[in-house]
Amino acid sequence: MGHRILLVEDDARLSGVLAEYLGSQGYECVVARDAEEGLQQAMAKAPAAAIVDVVLPQASGIDLLTALRALHADMPVLLMTGHPELGSAIEALRLSAEDYLIKPFPPSELGERLSRALRKRHLVGEEAQADAAEDASSGLTAEGWRVLVQSVEAICNALEAKDSYTNGHSQRVARLAQLLALEMGLMGREIEAIRIAGALHDIGKIGVPEEVLNKPATLTQGEWKQIRVHPQIGFRILRPLIGQPDVLDPVRHHHERLDGRGYPDGLPADQIGIGSRIIAVADGYDGMTSARAYRPRRDSSYVAGELNRCAGTQWDVDVVEALFRAVPELTKRRTAMD
Numbered sequence: 001m002g003h004r005i006l007l008v009e010d011d012a013r014l015s016g017v018l019a020e021y022l023g024s025q026g027y028e029c030v031v032a033r034d035a036e037e038g039l040q041q042a043m044a045k046a047p048a049a050a051i052v053d054v055v056l057p058q059a060s061g062i063d064l065l066t067a068l069r070a071l072h073a074d075m076p077v078l079l080m081t082g083h084p085e086l087g088s089a090i091e092a093l094r095l096s097a098e099d100y101l102i103k104p105f106p107p108s109e110l111g112e113r114l115s116r117a118l119r120k121r122h123l124v125g126e127e128a129q130a131d132a133a134e135d136a137s138s139g140l141t142a143e144g145w146r147v148l149v150q151s152v153e154a155i156c157n158a159l160e161a162k163d164s165y166t167n168g169h170s171q172r173v174a175r176l177a178q179l180l181a182l183e184m185g186l187m188g189r190e191i192e193a194i195r196i197a198g199a200l201h202d203i204g205k206i207g208v209p210e211e212v213l214n215k216p217a218t219l220t221q222g223e224w225k226q227i228r229v230h231p232q233i234g235f236r237i238l239r240p241l242i243g244q245p246d247v248l249d250p251v252r253h254h255h256e257r258l259d260g261r262g263y264p265d266g267l268p269a270d271q272i273g274i275g276s277r278i279i280a281v282a283d284g285y286d287g288m289t290s291a292r293a294y295r296p297r298r299d300s301s302y303v304a305g306e307l308n309r310c311a312g313t314q315w316d317v318d319v320v321e322a323l324f325r326a327v328p329e330l331t332k333r334r335t336a337m338d
């Protein structure tokens with residue numbers, strides 16, 4: 001028999017489907033209907049991982065997560081919810097839930113997330129000691145980094161997986177931001193902070209209603225206001241987890257503009273750091289080159305034109321130049337415009 005997995009879900013139909021699937025994948029699945037029963041099962045015999053519904057009768061899944069953390073600090077816990085709310089997502093992150101699944105999801109998705117969580121936990125155990133010395137030098141412990149990486153994956157994946165148009169956006173922005181930082185001559189940890197900020201930059205969208213995020217038509221003023229708070233929400237979510245300004249600032253300031261007309265703070269150019277400037281360009285580029293519900297992806301001529309037009313007002317000129325160097329196709333288009 002494979003790993004013992006604790007499944008805590010009060011919906012008997014759903015727990016039946018998931019338990020059957022996990023059984024078919026070789027796991028030994030133990031089902032509990034509420035938090036108390038789940039805790040008893042976990043105390044009787046330590047599971048390799050737990051899958052916990054956030055909304056349970058009496059004590060919630062978050063309460064159970066707290067208790068499980070006290071009992072088995074290293075056990076991966078995957079939370080499931082039909083009602084993604086900011087409060088429970090923040091709590092889940094603080095308590096280092098391994099992953100966060102938004103219902104409905106196919107059982108195979110749970111299978112993939114579970115096996116990834118188990119693999120990662122195994123790797124973290126081996127690498128934690130080796131990483132500890134280096135991470136301590138930055139003021140972040142190995143455990144802190146682990147929580148951080150989990151947070152990135154859990155929330156960003158859960159958010160983007162719901163929308164085929166934004167799927168993979170944060171990871172692409174992270175990679176491009178890293179490339180631009182390298183191209184601009186930044187070094188080691190600066191580049192790493194920008195990469196992490198890129199992966200996390202839109203985490204605050206969890207606080208914006210899905211129907212507003214995915215609206216295939218022009219937004220009303222009220223809806224636009226809701227969108228504009230996502231950098232602040234992201235900052236608030238991450239601040240208790242990460243004390244590093246070079247990660248936090250770009251999350252808050254990735255929609256600021258050099259001409260002071262950006263959001264959420266309307267900062268003047270001299271208060272917008274290099275990380276924020278880089279992520280703003282990487283984000284803008286990925287947005288233009290990805291299809292949206294209301295338009296296809298933009299071609300290179302359009303993108304080159306927009307980069308030229310907005311360099312110096314919205315975007316940093318040096319970062320835009322670094323992007324032209326990094327994507328030769330854009331330079332060709334720009335030359336053709338001259």
Ligand SMILES: [Fe+2]
Pocket residue numbers: 201202230254255
């Ligand atoms: Fe954003």
